[in-house]
Amino acid sequence: MDIKDIIKPENLVYRRTPLLTDKPLSYCPGCGHGTIHRIIMEVIEEMNIQDKTIGIAPVGCSVLAYEFMDIDMQQAAHGRATALATAIKRLLPDRFVFTYQGDGDLAAIGTAETIHACNRGENFIIFFVNNGIYGMTGGQMAPTTLPGMKASTCPFGRDTKIMGNPLKITELVAQLPGTYYVTRQAVHTPNAVRKAKKAVRNAFEYSKLNKGLCFIEFVSNCNSGWKMNAVQANKWMEENMFPFYPLGDIKVPQPEKV
Amino acid sequence: MGELRLMKGNEAFAEACIRAGVDAYFGYPITPQSEVIEYLMAAKPYETTGMVVLQAESEIASINMCYGAAGAGFLPATSSSSPGISLKMEGISYMAGAELPLIILNVVRGGPGLGDIQPAQSDYFQATKGGGHGDYRLYVLAPSSVQEMSDFVLIAKEIAFKYRNPVMILSDGVIGQMMEKVELFDPIPRRTIEEVEKQCPWATTGKKPNRQRNIITSLDLDPYRQEKHVLKLYEKYKRMEQEDVRYEEIQVSDAEYLLVAYGSSARICQKTVDLARVEGIKLGLLRAITLFPFPGKRIAELAKQVKGILAVEMSTGQLVEDVKLSVNCSVPVYHFGRTGGVIHTPTEVLDAVKNLLMK
Numbered sequence: 001m002d003i004k005d006i007i008k009p010e011n012l013v014y015r016r017t018p019l020l021t022d023k024p025l026s027y028c029p030g031c032g033h034g035t036i037h038r039i040i041m042e043v044i045e046e047m048n049i050q051d052k053t054i055g056i057a058p059v060g061c062s063v064l065a066y067e068f069m070d071i072d073m074q075q076a077a078h079g080r081a082t083a084l085a086t087a088i089k090r091l092l093p094d095r096f097v098f099t100y101q102g103d104g105d106l107a108a109i110g111t112a113e114t115i116h117a118c119n120r121g122e123n124f125i126i127f128f129v130n131n132g133i134y135g136m137t138g139g140q141m142a143p144t145t146l147p148g149m150k151a152s153t154c155p156f157g158r159d160t161k162i163m164g165n166p167l168k169i170t171e172l173v174a175q176l177p178g179t180y181y182v183t184r185q186a187v188h189t190p191n192a193v194r195k196a197k198k199a200v201r202n203a204f205e206y207s208k209l210n211k212g213l214c215f216i217e218f219v220s221n222c223n224s225g226w227k228m229n230a231v232q233a234n235k236w237m238e239e240n241m242f243p244f245y246p247l248g249d250i251k252v253p254q255p256e257k258v
Numbered sequence: 259m260g261e262l263r264l265m266k267g268n269e270a271f272a273e274a275c276i277r278a279g280v281d282a283y284f285g286y287p288i289t290p291q292s293e294v295i296e297y298l299m300a301a302k303p304y305e306t307t308g309m310v311v312l313q314a315e316s317e318i319a320s321i322n323m324c325y326g327a328a329g330a331g332f333l334p335a336t337s338s339s340s341p342g343i344s345l346k347m348e349g350i351s352y353m354a355g356a357e358l359p360l361i362i363l364n365v366v367r368g369g370p371g372l373g374d375i376q377p378a379q380s381d382y383f384q385a386t387k388g389g390g391h392g393d394y395r396l397y398v399l400a401p402s403s404v405q406e407m408s409d410f411v412l413i414a415k416e417i418a419f420k421y422r423n424p425v426m427i428l429s430d431g432v433i434g435q436m437m438e439k440v441e442l443f444d445p446i447p448r449r450t451i452e453e454v455e456k457q458c459p460w461a462t463t464g465k466k467p468n469r470q471r472n473i474i475t476s477l478d479l480d481p482y483r484q485e486k487h488v489l490k491l492y493e494k495y496k497r498m499e500q501e502d503v504r505y506e507e508i509q510v511s512d513a514e515y516l517l518v519a520y521g522s523s524a525r526i527c528q529k530t531v532d533l534a535r536v537e538g539i540k541l542g543l544l545r546a547i548t549l550f551p552f553p554g555k556r557i558a559e560l561a562k563q564v565k566g567i568l569a570v571e572m573s574t575g576q577l578v579e580d581v582k583l584s585v586n587c588s589v590p591v592y593h594f595g596r597t598g599g600v601i602h603t604p605t606e607v608l609d610a611v612k613n614l615l616m617k
Binding site: 050051052053054056057063064066070071072073074075076077083084085086087089090091092095112113114119 | 281282284310312314315316318319320322323324325327328329330332348349352374451463464465466467471472473474475476477541
């Protein structure tokens with residue numbers, strides 16, 4: 001059998017979505033960002049909404065997200081992505097708008113913008129990637145760094161008496177009346193990727209209803225910042241991050257009362 | 259003749275934003291400019307023109323909402339007073355870097371810090387020398403009447419798109435709070451989304467199959483490309499100096515002494531010129547209308563005619579530095595002004611003319 005006999009549309013089981021550009025990803029090997037980028041772009045492709053979607057890139061590892069996603073995008077100042085998204089969605093209410101933010105951006109410097117956008121019930125989507133560390137600046141403590149976890153600004157482990165506690169911002173925003181769908185996902189196994197992608201699809205579908213903000217946290221790894229290889233990092237994430245940041249839906253839309 | 263109304267300066271600015279077809283206003287209350295958002299919320303333009311009006315959680319959020327709106331091709335406006343403008347400066351720098359149109363009103367109050375809530379002109383440096391980080395300039399208009407709080411919105415709109423650059427209307431507590439008769443211009447409809455996309459093909463309105471994706475960013479990690487970008491911005495500022503300097507001259511044709519002032523200080527100086535003329539002192543006034551680009555060329559020309567120049571401003575001396583740079587030591591240049599929220603009187607200015615200029 002010749003290779004040409006195998007390369008046929010009916011035999012295609014996986015392909016890279018054309019909504020990811022040809023630019024090589026700037027993320028470290030083993031990092032979850034690439035997979036999260038991919039499932040978001042796959043959903044946009046499947047829903048055929050490339051011409052109606054506007055994304056906001058943050059400051060942090062994914063500051064250059066606009067180089068990899070083939071959609072119209074804006075790059076925000078540190079922590080302010082949801083302010084940009086608020087204006088864009090209000091001026092272009094028929095568009096799909098999302099922000100893509102890390103833990104430092106969303107849960108430290110941008111906490112006010114995050115909480116108020118959620119509380120106003122803005123009709124866009126927040127994708128929140130939580131790896132418990134500042135990746136881009138070289139592994140400093142994040143608002144989500146676990147107690148006892150080491151980072152370059154807590155080299156002996158996070159001492160909550162001195163450095164305060166990690167912030168479960170996802171549980172916090174779920175309490176607000178303006179959020180419509182809040183869930184926590186991961187992308188470290190094929191099964192988790194499938195579930196996460198379903199959540200992304202849900203968020204875009206719910207976004208059409210204009211009933212409030214959809215918030216997806218991805219608990220992710222940072223093997224470089226955690227000083228581990230990718231396999232160790234995923235194992236460490238399962239053993240340490242997931243107990244503190246349990247996966248699953250936190251707020252799901254209730255069926256309308258008849 | 260347009261519609262006549264008696265209005266506060268802040269209200270005139272708000273009404274002018276609606277009439278100019280501004281697409282969105284994002285603000286946060288601070289004295290002495292809260293009438294802007296109060297007026298807009300009461301006028302409900304979102305029910306008529308579709309203009310978005312939103313009270314944000316902070317000045318920082320409001321300027322970044324402006325960034326998002328402008329990046330999508332819309333013309334946003336915001337307003338604040340000195341401490342709030344400082345908070346907005348990060349966002350303004352990003353907007354200058356990303357080349358986005360914006361109208362910013364600063365109703366200046368006494369500083370530094372929380373200062374007070376009385377009128378001042380102590381934000382001149384911040385407005386004209388950049389204010390935020392990086393190599394950039396704002397186009398800065400200085401109204402000296404309630405009428406100009408309305409009229410300058412139209413100039414700001416034109417300039418903001420002409421150069422794809424933020425425009426600041428540098429007012430103060432006097433102009434913002436006082437009531438005067440205003441002739442309002444006729445309303446201009448907001449652009450449709452098709453018109454927005456035509457005028458701003460760079461805007462993030464959603465990637466159509468017939469074009470590349472649009473990206474709004476101020477980031478370029480390659481220093482050589484970033485240098486090229488900064489030099490492109492610099493060329494815009496040079497062009498502003500060639501094409502869009504604005505000023506007004508009052509009794510300068512025979513002047514032996516010259517006042518240079520802007521905003522409410524220029525109103526006060528007009529009275530000083532009248533008082534001086536009664537006493538036979540040949541005093542004139544150059545009122546700077548654009549503070550950047552600065553009317554330095556014209557001041558240098560007038561320096562050949564006068565014996566001395568007095569820069570009058572409600573600060574300890576900021577405008578005076580630009581006047582000195584313009585005349586390059588060809589005539590003596592002095593400064594006079596009260597500060598911290600205190601307003602000088604026309605006679606105080608006249609005394610300064612006699613004691614400093616004519617000594």
